[in-house]
Amino acid sequence: MARRILSRFGHWSSYVFAVEFDTKSDPIYFALEGKHSEGPQVFRNVLADERCYSLHVYSDDIIERAKFYGGLKNKLSKELPSECTLLEMSTFQPNVKDSVIKGYFLKDSSKSSATERVLGELLRNDPVYVCSYLCGGEDRQWSQHLWSNTEDGWVVGSEKYCVVPAEKPKHHPSTLNIINDDVFYSFEDAYKVLQQCGDIIPESKAVLELVDQRLESKEKTAFPVIVIEGLDATGKTTLTESLTEALGATLLRSPPQCLSPWRARFDTEPPLIRRAFYALGNYLTAGQIGQEARKAPVILDRYWHSTAAYAIATAVGGKLGNLPQAGSEVYGWPGDLLRPSLVLLLSLSPQERMRRLQVRGQDKTREEEELEANHLFRQKVEEAYQRIEGPACVTVDASPSPDQVLQQVLLLIREKCHL
Numbered sequence: 001m002a003r004r005i006l007s008r009f010g011h012w013s014s015y016v017f018a019v020e021f022d023t024k025s026d027p028i029y030f031a032l033e034g035k036h037s038e039g040p041q042v043f044r045n046v047l048a049d050e051r052c053y054s055l056h057v058y059s060d061d062i063i064e065r066a067k068f069y070g071g072l073k074n075k076l077s078k079e080l081p082s083e084c085t086l087l088e089m090s091t092f093q094p095n096v097k098d099s100v101i102k103g104y105f106l107k108d109s110s111k112s113s114a115t116e117r118v119l120g121e122l123l124r125n126d127p128v129y130v131c132s133y134l135c136g137g138e139d140r141q142w143s144q145h146l147w148s149n150t151e152d153g154w155v156v157g158s159e160k161y162c163v164v165p166a167e168k169p170k171h172h173p174s175t176l177n178i179i180n181d182d183v184f185y186s187f188e189d190a191y192k193v194l195q196q197c198g199d200i201i202p203e204s205k206a207v208l209e210l211v212d213q214r215l216e217s218k219e220k221t222a223f224p225v226i227v228i229e230g231l232d233a234t235g236k237t238t239l240t241e242s243l244t245e246a247l248g249a250t251l252l253r254s255p256p257q258c259l260s261p262w263r264a265r266f267d268t269e270p271p272l273i274r275r276a277f278y279a280l281g282n283y284l285t286a287g288q289i290g291q292e293a294r295k296a297p298v299i300l301d302r303y304w305h306s307t308a309a310y311a312i313a314t315a316v317g318g319k320l321g322n323l324p325q326a327g328s329e330v331y332g333w334p335g336d337l338l339r340p341s342l343v344l345l346l347s348l349s350p351q352e353r354m355r356r357l358q359v360r361g362q363d364k365t366r367e368e369e370e371l372e373a374n375h376l377f378r379q380k381v382e383e384a385y386q387r388i389e390g391p392a393c394v395t396v397d398a399s400p401s402p403d404q405v406l407q408q409v410l411l412l413i414r415e416k417c418h419l
């Protein structure tokens, strides 16, 4: 195991470690050096004299890696002493795509030996890589020690690396692995993920059977295809229904109705699998659009913008400024997915959206609850929506009455789609 990980890491010197102490500020970045080095001590203020450990999840199998990382936080929270604090950690090569190895950083202020026992068990049985951090010497320099498995159990390796501060990279580490971990830019990439899940998630097979029977969609449609996007409770259902009637159109949604039996199941899966499910939903809907847009205009309740914006906002940790910059390839449209004629984004103040959610009084999806709790996340979803291109969305003020919103949107459609 350790050898496999080390081959992936190459030599330590090209990697930087990022520990998220607080989602509102920058992570602490540090690197490792073979020899003792002078300079500011990265950890002095944040760690005091606590015992610290890091865990890196590694497996060549992307499904195993995603499933294990997804369950690890729960497992650790249950098994570790309550005096342990678990922080998100990533190890990466600065600004190098797909270089992130995810893990956790652990601060332990307990005096118990339980922590090391739990970590030793993980090292023995699971795809993880464990290190401890010690502070010693006259100048109290922090060093990292890699654990290894032996026949007599785990041991703290003799090799030590000095912990030194590293520069803040241009791209936040959470943006480096978005492509094909969180957002899929072709049918084939999303399909492969569900295929690989077949043995552990039997429902994937049923989804793939439906996907295999999907209808073809041509790039050009006879009638316009208009997508309505926005956060929950911004008025999408209300508007799509009235628009459909006003234009004599056909109403479709993504994910399509035929995927409903499996949606809740995939919502519990880690991002890799969950996002692949939604990506395939768009291709199924594209097949339906291809049929329906021969006969009448199509109104679509959510499509690719939702898939990409929620996925990017979930993947990118911390502040709004950590999102990939506008124009980044992550905001591009998949080359093989039918493009709509127009995408309208309903925009609402957080206060009015909250009021409508309360009036509606329905159960919210877990993610929508998170949106409520996490103002930063909501801002990131809205910003990502506005950065997606090919086509970009046109923002519509959704705060007037339902009829006023409808009239405003009909004007836009007449102007942009000549309907």
Ligand SMILES: Nc1ncnc2c1ncn2[C@@H]1O[C@H](COP(=O)(O)OP(=O)(O)O)[C@@H](O)[C@H]1O
Pocket (backbone or CB within 6 Å): 230, 231, 232, 233, 234, 235, 236, 237, 238, 239, 356, 357, 359, 360, 398, 399, 400, 401, 402, 403, 405
């Ligand atoms: N323009 C509007 N003004 C006031 N309330 C609205 C408006 N549009 C929708 N609503 C109400 O807000 C709630 C959420 O609307 P809905 O269409 O279900 O949103 P979504 O489909 O985006 O979740 C519903 O109770 C709906 O009646």
Ligand SMILES: Nc1ccn([C@H]2C[C@H](O)[C@@H](COP(=O)(O)OP(=O)(O)O)O2)c(=O)n1
Pocket (backbone or CB within 6 Å): 231, 232, 233, 254, 255, 278, 279, 281, 282, 302, 303, 304, 306, 307, 308, 310, 365, 367, 368
């Ligand atoms: N085309 C789509 C539609 C939804 N999603 C995902 C994005 C979010 O995780 C949820 C939001 O769905 P939710 O059930 O809140 O949406 P409704 O407003 O109820 O339609 O679904 C997606 O990825 N792709």
